[in-house]
Amino acid sequence: MLRNSKESFGLISILFHWIIGLIFIGQIALGYLMVRVSDFTLQFNLYQWHKSFGFLVLGLSTLRLLWKSANLRPRDPATLSPLERVAAHGAHVILYLSLFVVPLTGWAIASSSPLRIPTFMFDLVVIPSLPIAISDSAEAFWSASHAWLAYLSAAVAMLHILAALHHHFWKRDTILLRMLAPRAVRNGGRHAT
Amino acid sequence: METKHAILSAISGASIAAIVALTPTFVTADTLSDVAGRYRIQPSSRVGFTVSQVGGGGITGDFKKFSGVFALNSSDIKRSEIDFTLYPESVSTGEARVESFLKSDAVFDSANFPTITFKSTQITQTSSDTAQISGILTARGKSSPANFQASLADHGKNTITFHVQGKLLRSRYGMDVGTPIYSNVVQFDMTIRGQRS
Numbered sequence: 001m002l003r004n005s006k007e008s009f010g011l012i013s014i015l016f017h018w019i020i021g022l023i024f025i026g027q028i029a030l031g032y033l034m035v036r037v038s039d040f041t042l043q044f045n046l047y048q049w050h051k052s053f054g055f056l057v058l059g060l061s062t063l064r065l066l067w068k069s070a071n072l073r074p075r076d077p078a079t080l081s082p083l084e085r086v087a088a089h090g091a092h093v094i095l096y097l098s099l100f101v102v103p104l105t106g107w108a109i110a111s112s113s114p115l116r117i118p119t120f121m122f123d124l125v126v127i128p129s130l131p132i133a134i135s136d137s138a139e140a141f142w143s144a145s146h147a148w149l150a151y152l153s154a155a156v157a158m159l160h161i162l163a164a165l166h167h168h169f170w171k172r173d174t175i176l177l178r179m180l181a182p183r184a185v186r187n188g189g190r191h192a193t
Numbered sequence: 194m195e196t197k198h199a200i201l202s203a204i205s206g207a208s209i210a211a212i213v214a215l216t217p218t219f220v221t222a223d224t225l226s227d228v229a230g231r232y233r234i235q236p237s238s239r240v241g242f243t244v245s246q247v248g249g250g251g252i253t254g255d256f257k258k259f260s261g262v263f264a265l266n267s268s269d270i271k272r273s274e275i276d277f278t279l280y281p282e283s284v285s286t287g288e289a290r291v292e293s294f295l296k297s298d299a300v301f302d303s304a305n306f307p308t309i310t311f312k313s314t315q316i317t318q319t320s321s322d323t324a325q326i327s328g329i330l331t332a333r334g335k336s337s338p339a340n341f342q343a344s345l346a347d348h349g350k351n352t353i354t355f356h357v358q359g360k361l362l363r364s365r366y367g368m369d370v371g372t373p374i375y376s377n378v379v380q381f382d383m384t385i386r387g388q389r390s
Contacts, residue, residue, distance in 0.1 A: 039298075039299075040294055040297045040298070040299035040300075040370075041298075041299040041370045044294075044299065044370060044371060048374065114288060115288065115290060115291060116246075116250065117246075117374070118246050118247050118248045118374055120247050120248075120373070120374045123373055123374075126247050126248040128248070
């Protein structure tokens with residue numbers, strides 16, 4: 001139940017997927033909004049929330065990768081065509097990379113900004129700065145990189161979501177279902193542990 | 194009666210200390226009468242501040258525009274007084290984005306509250322050349338007691354210089370944005386130069 005099997009995702013993998021996915025979507029929305037609000041106090045607070053959740057994504061993704069490496073990878077459903085297989089795996093690789101690269105470029109913004117605003121994750125832990133150059137131009141570079149990579153990964157996440165919905169509602173296979181509950185629905189039976 | 198007695202003992206105690214040290218100090222009868230009078234705060238004064246931040250460092254800056262007067266009373270130091278105004282629009286930190294943040298309605302709201310004022314209510318001598326200044330500081334339409342410690346740094350015939358320090362809680366004035374990343378405590382470090390008026 002907790003661990004993955006050859007046929008299905010375990011509870012831990014499922015929780016990692018949805019929790020990180022929801023925070024990631026929230027972060028895209030928050031990042032889009034926070035640079036557009038005019039109220040300075042609200043903007044300051046939104047930035048701090050965005051940084052805190054960004055580090056949460058980075059931490060959870062590290063744990064997720066460790067968990068993934070210690071677990072079986074459920075086999076692809078037989079309903080997938082070779083092209084779908086390549087596309088799905090390509091999207092997964094990009095999304096996994098994004099979970100690290102996007103927070104890291106965000107960390108680089110906070111570290112390179114001459115404003116030197118500390119990152120105090122959820123007002124609990126001070127996150128040190130990365131040892132990188134501090135200047136307005138460095139901050140501008142990392143800000144642009146962060147935004148482009150974030151929106152690019154959001155586009156890939158959108159394809160990932162649309163593909164899952166396509167499989168569920170049109171092809172009526174178990175691709176989405178197996179990420180919703182630990183047991184493959186169509187098997188019904190017990191899994192060997 | 195009690196206050197009179199306290200002043201007398203403070204002054205005589207300070208005088209003894211001064212004699213022992215064999216150096217002219219602020220409160221000896223001579224000096225005090227020398228420096229008594231009304232002074233106008235000079236633009237060459239410096240009104241610096243620091244707000245520390247988690248993990249070390251902080252925001253340091255100063256206010257470029259201010260004005261004020263103070264009166265030193267030789268017979269009763271308690272009757273001395275100070276009236277000070279500073280203009281938050283003149284805040285300087287070396288970082289334009291920090292300055293516009295400070296001037297905005299997130300902090301000073303300098304468009305609606307162009308001045309921050311301090312008016313002393315009580316000045317108490319704390320040693321031969323130091324005093325505590327208690328008063329009311331008004332910022333962003335909120336008034337709250339504030340204390341500063343002044344020490345005499347230098348004086349001439351018509352000029353006098355004090356080093357003044359004090360800590361304020363910005364939450365008292367509705368300026369607590371950014372806490373606890375940035376400390377609620379604002380540390381003031383000022384050099385106040387007065388020219389006899």
